[in-house]
Amino acid sequence: MANPFSKGWKYLTASLDQKIDENADPMVQIHQATEAAKQQHEAIARQAAQVIGNRNQLEMKLNRLLAEQEKLAGNARSALQAADSADSPEKAQQFNGAAELYATQLVSVETQIEETKALHAQAVTASEQATSQVKQSEAKLAEQLAQIDELRTQVQQTGMQEATTQAVEQMAGVQTDPSVPTLDAVREKIERRYANALGQQELMHHTMGERIHEIEAVSTDTRAAAKLDEIRAQLAAGGGSAQKALEDAAENAGDTGDAGDAETDSTSASNEQSKN
Numbered sequence: 001m002a003n004p005f006s007k008g009w010k011y012l013t014a015s016l017d018q019k020i021d022e023n024a025d026p027m028v029q030i031h032q033a034t035e036a037a038k039q040q041h042e043a044i045a046r047q048a049a050q051v052i053g054n055r056n057q058l059e060m061k062l063n064r065l066l067a068e069q070e071k072l073a074g075n076a077r078s079a080l081q082a083a084d085s086a087d088s089p090e091k092a093q094q095f096n097g098a099a100e101l102y103a104t105q106l107v108s109v110e111t112q113i114e115e116t117k118a119l120h121a122q123a124v125t126a127s128e129q130a131t132s133q134v135k136q137s138e139a140k141l142a143e144q145l146a147q148i149d150e151l152r153t154q155v156q157q158t159g160m161q162e163a164t165t166q167a168v169e170q171m172a173g174v175q176t177d178p179s180v181p182t183l184d185a186v187r188e189k190i191e192r193r194y195a196n197a198l199g200q201q202e203l204m205h206h207t208m209g210e211r212i213h214e215i216e217a218v219s220t221d222t223r224a225a226a227k228l229d230e231i232r233a234q235l236a237a238g239g240g241s242a243q244k245a246l247e248d249a250a251e252n253a254g255d256t257g258d259a260g261d262a263e264t265d266s267t268s269a270s271n272e273q274s275k276n
Contacts, residue, residue: 048130
């Protein structure tokens with residue numbers, strides 16, 4: 001039976017990882033991915049450098065062993081030649097012993113040379129593979145960096161789009177202050193007052209026009225009555241004929257500038273004379 005505490009801990013860890021991934025900043029994650037890709041490439045490059053360095057070290061060792069082989073072979077030949085030209089058996093034995101020693105060392109060096117050549121061949125193959133891996137890692141890193149730049153651009157565009165959408169939503173959610181009148185309400189109020197003022201002015205114009213006509217009519221009637229009284233007085237006093245009265249009335253009417261009133265007075269005077 002599984003340990004419930006271990007199972008619960010694994011569940012909490014997985015849940016926490018999921019929450020962290022959901023709430024993590026994409027830009028931070030992109031930075032982490034970039035650093036991880038660079039570190040991986042650097043690790044491959046370091047390993048390749050070590051492989052190539054091992055190959056170079058084997059090459060230097062091989063060159064040293066080859067030089068030592070040539071030197072030992074020369075010493076052995078010299079010892080054999082000295083033994084052949086020795087003037088005594090003792091010296092010849094000594095030179096032969098030296099030649100045998102050089103030969104033993106030469107065999108050991110040649111063995112090392114064979115082993116070093118085998119290792120060097122393996123190192124050459126490994127260095128070629130390491131160089132190929134480094135090139136592949138460089139290409140992969142370049143591709144990953146290009147994808148990272150694209151993702152970074154998408155994240156920036158997404159952030160801008162989210163900010164724009166949020167601003168539009170906030171603008172749509174803005175409500176006007178009910179305690180402050182709107183421009184439409186103020187405009188309607190002003191237009192209503194202006195229209196009422198025009199209506200009052202128009203009504204007053206019509207009313208005053210009628211009153212002016214009434215006043216003019218009353219004034220005309222008053223002057224006409226006064227003129228009739230004047231004509232009657234002249235007739236009663238015998239101061240002239242009816243024609244004289246009409247002429248005087250016409251002359252008086254021309255002096256006042258109201259020809260229509262004079263004509264009315266003359267007509268009234270004629271009618272009055274006919275009655276008498």
